[in-house]
Each structure stands twice: as structure tokens, then as C-alpha cells.
Amino acid sequence: MLLGTFYLFKCKVFNSSLFLSLKASLLHQFQRLQSTLVIAEHNNETLTPITLNAVTAAKRLGGEVSCLVAGTSCDKVAQELSKVQGVAKVLVAQHDVYKGFLAEELTSLVLETQKQFKYTHICAGASAFGKNLIPRVAAKLDVAPVSDIIEIKSPNTFVRTIYAGNVLCTVQCDEAVKVFSVRGTSFEAAPTSGGSASVEKVTPPAPVGLSEWIEQKLSKSDRPELTSARVVVSGAAVNHRAALRRCPSRCRAVLRCHAARVTERNGEVSSRTAPRLCEQRA
Structure with missing residues (x-):
């Protein structure tokens, strides 16, 4: 009886350790399959700081992190991003249609990029730029976006605030492609040196033509956004x-x-x- 009990206990311990080992292995393999596209925000000259916070969030998902830079003349921004730690690839699309960074045109580019590279996650900073773009991308992909996340618990589980920030809501996203925006102040900025990402040119899709950029008048300030x-x-x-x-x-x-x-x-x-x-x- 004692021998039988000992044998049963030993089998349970063995099976438990085997299960944990298998679980860790599957999790590692799952994370290797993850790939995230970060849509960079910039002004054709310098990178907007919130993009670095979005890169940090993307790194926590595991897998490869790529950045998409779209503009009229944004080679300088692409080179800046290639040095950011954690970024494996920088995709660059340059065309006059991206003057003003119209969401309609950028959405078309993101969809073409997604069709080619099959990312599991797509994100951007939760700024005016990201809030204008992310819902459009999600709608075109026929998925539900997760807005303004403040924490990542797993590749499909995020935390965001509701009720004016008084309640934390944990959201499990089971969409084929997870599309979300990142609250910049909830994630540290990724280091801007030490990276060695490759820079690749991508061919812009045909202009959508749903909107036209006229002009932009900015009030200059030495204070942050x-x-x-x-x-x-x-x-x-x-x-x-x-x-x-x-x-x-x-x-x-x-x-x-x-x-x-x-x-x-x-x-x-x-x-x-x-x-x-x-x-x-x-």
C-alpha cells in the first residue's frame, strides 16, 4: 500500500514537471511565431517620442518587431529607427500621397504591408495620429481594436482604463490580428542606440483618393505634447x-x-x- 502510494505520488510529480516543461516549450514556440508591426509617427525629420513607447510595448509581446515609416522624404527617420533597440526591420514607403499623413492613404499602405508580411499584432501610439489610424486599420481587417492599452499581460491579453481612468479593464483579444494603440506614458521609451535593424523599401499602393491634403498651420511651442x-x-x-x-x-x-x-x-x-x-x- 505504501509502495503503491509512493509510486502514484511519483507519477504525479513527474507528469506535473513534464506538463510545465511542455507548457514552457509551447509558450516559447508561440512567442517565436509572434510578429508586431509598429506604425511610426514622425514629421519626415524626427521621430515622435510616443513611437519609442510603442516599440517597448511591442517588444513585450515577444517575436520580431518591425516598424513602418511612411512619408514624403523620411530616410532620416528610417535611419533613426534602425538604431532603436528591439527593432528588427524598418519598412519605408515614400510618396507624395503621404504628405500630411492622411489616415485613408496610410490605412491602405498598412493593409498591403499586412497582406505581405502577415503580422500577428499591429500597433501605434495612442496620440491623435494613432487614434485616427488604428480604428480604420482594424475596421478594414474586420477585427475589434483595443484602444489606449496601459499593460500587456500576454500576447492576447491587455489592460486599458475605462470610466475616465477609475477602473482597470483586462481585455482578452481573440482576433486573428491584434490591433491596438499604446498609451505612451505607461511604457518606457525604447533606447535610441544599440540597434541594428535592416531598412527595406516597400512599394506604396495606388492612391485611394478619398481625401486631399491642403495645408497645416501649427502653433509653435517649446513645451511637450x-x-x-x-x-x-x-x-x-x-x-x-x-x-x-x-x-x-x-x-x-x-x-x-x-x-x-x-x-x-x-x-x-x-x-x-x-x-x-x-x-x-x-
């Missing part, structure tokens, strides 16, 4: 306005008067923020 700012200073009182304006200039912060933007109680406003330091003046 609101959605990627690490320090946000907000205040509503007129008496503090002069003092508040001096503070952001000294610490590279963003000044906003609407407290809802800072506290993420933004059901009625368009910008989500996740600063590391927030100072609010009444």
Missing part, C-alpha cells in the same frame, strides 16, 4: 495664471486650465493624460 507630458500643471484661478506660466517653462511641463484633463475625468474632453507629476492650483 499634452498626451505625452510627464509633468502637468493645472490651475483655474486667474490670480495664479502668471505664476503658473513661469513654472512649466522651468520644468518642461504642460500648463492646462481644465482640471478634467489632468485628473482624467474627461468624458467631455478629448485628451487623456498620465503624468508622473501633477500640480494643481485652485
